[in-house]
Amino acid sequence: MRLVTWNINSIRLRIPIIAKLVKDENPDVICLQETKVVDGLFPVMDCEALGYSHLAYSGMKSYNGVAVLSRLPFMKTITKEWCGKSDCRHISVTFESGIELHNFYVPAGGDVPNPETNEKFAHKLQFLEEMTAWFSDMRSKPGSKILVGDLNIAPLETDVWSHKQLLKVVSHTPVEIEKLEAVKESLKWIDAIRHFTPKKEHMYSWWSYRSRDWAASDRGRRLDHVWVTPALEKNLKSAYILRQARGWEKPSDHVPVIVNI
DNA sequence: ATGGTCGGTGTCCGA
Numbered sequence: 001m002r003l004v005t006w007n008i009n010s011i012r013l014r015i016p017i018i019a020k021l022v023k024d025e026n027p028d029v030i031c032l033q034e035t036k037v038v039d040g041l042f043p044v045m046d047c048e049a050l051g052y053s054h055l056a057y058s059g060m061k062s063y064n065g066v067a068v069l070s071r072l073p074f075m076k077t078i079t080k081e082w083c084g085k086s087d088c089r090h091i092s093v094t095f096e097s098g099i100e101l102h103n104f105y106v107p108a109g110g111d112v113p114n115p116e117t118n119e120k121f122a123h124k125l126q127f128l129e130e131m132t133a134w135f136s137d138m139r140s141k142p143g144s145k146i147l148v149g150d151l152n153i154a155p156l157e158t159d160v161w162s163h164k165q166l167l168k169v170v171s172h173t174p175v176e177i178e179k180l181e182a183v184k185e186s187l188k189w190i191d192a193i194r195h196f197t198p199k200k201e202h203m204y205s206w207w208s209y210r211s212r213d214w215a216a217s218d219r220g221r222r223l224d225h226v227w228v229t230p231a232l233e234k235n236l237k238s239a240y241i242l243r244q245a246r247g248w249e250k251p252s253d254h255v256p257v258i259v260n261i
Numbered sequence: 262a263t264g265g266t267c268g269g270t271g272t273c274c275g276a
Contacts, residue, residue, distance in 0.1 A: 009267075009268065009276085010267095010269075011270055012270095034268090034276085036268070036269065037269095040263095061269085062269050062270065062275090063269085063274090063275070063276095070266085108276060124265090149271075152264090152276095208265085208266080208267095208276090209265085209266040209267045209276090210265040210266045210267085211265075211266085212265085253265095253266090253267075255275090255276080
C-alpha cells in the first residue's frame with residue numbers, strides 16, 4: 001500500500017495538483033486535511049475521475065475538514081468528536097485487511113503558547129490529551145494501525161529550521177511536544193519518516209506562504225506525520241517527504257508525506 | 262520587533 005498524507009488547504013482549489021500527485025506518485029490511499037468544504041459540496045466526481053472510488057470525508061464550511069481517498073475498499077468509517085466540538089478534525093477507516101487508518105487535523109493552537117491566556121493553545125493541548133486517552137484504551141489489542149495527519153507539531157530539533165529560535169513558537173514548544181510524545185507512547189507508535197531518515201537530518205513538510213522565496217530561506221517545519229503500530233514496523237518499506245510539491249502551481253503550504261507499507 | 266501571504270468567505274478569521 002502506498003499511502004499519502006497531505007494538508008491540502010482547500011481540496012476544491014487543489015484538484016489539479018492532486019492529479020499531479022496521482023500521476024507522479026501513484027498512491028493507493030490519500031489522506032487530506034483542511035479540505036475546507038462541507039460534505040454536500042465535496043468533489044466526489046473529481047476524486048472518482050482520478051481513480052479513487054472509495055471515499056470518506058467529514059467537512060464543514062470554511063474551516064478544517066478531513067478526507068480519505070482510496071482505491072482499496074474499506075469496511076467502516078468512524079468520525080469522532082474531540083474536545084466536545086464537531087469541528088471535523090478526525091476520520092478513520094478500516095480496510096479489509098483489518099488495518100485501521102486514523103486521519104487527524106490537530107488544532108494549530110494560535111500564536112501565544114500559554115493555555116491560560118490563549119484558548120486555542122488550551123484546545124490543542126486538550127486535543128492531544130484526548131488522543132492519548134483514546135489510544136491508551138486500545139492498549140490491550142493494538143493490532144495494525146496507521147495514524148496520519150497534520151499534527152501541527154514539529155517534535156525534533158531537526159524538524160524545524162532553527163530549534164533555538166522556535167522554542168517559544170507554537171508548534172515547537174516543549175509543552176506541546178511532551179503531549180505529542182505521550183500520544184506516541186500510547187500505542188508505542190513508530191514515526192515512519194524517522195524510521196528511514198536519521199534524526200540528525202533536517203526534514204520539513206511545511207513552509208509558510210509569508211516568504212519571498214520558501215526554498216532559498218528554507219524556514220520549514222515537519223508538522224505532518226505518519227505513524228504505525230509495532231505490528232506494522234516490519235511492513236514499512238520506505239517513507240519520504242515530497243518537498244518539490246511546495247513549488248508546484250498554486251501550492252498548499254504543506255507537502256505530501258508518502259509511505260510504502 | 263515586525264510584517265510578510267494564502268483561502269474562504271467577507272468587509273475579517275484562521276492558518
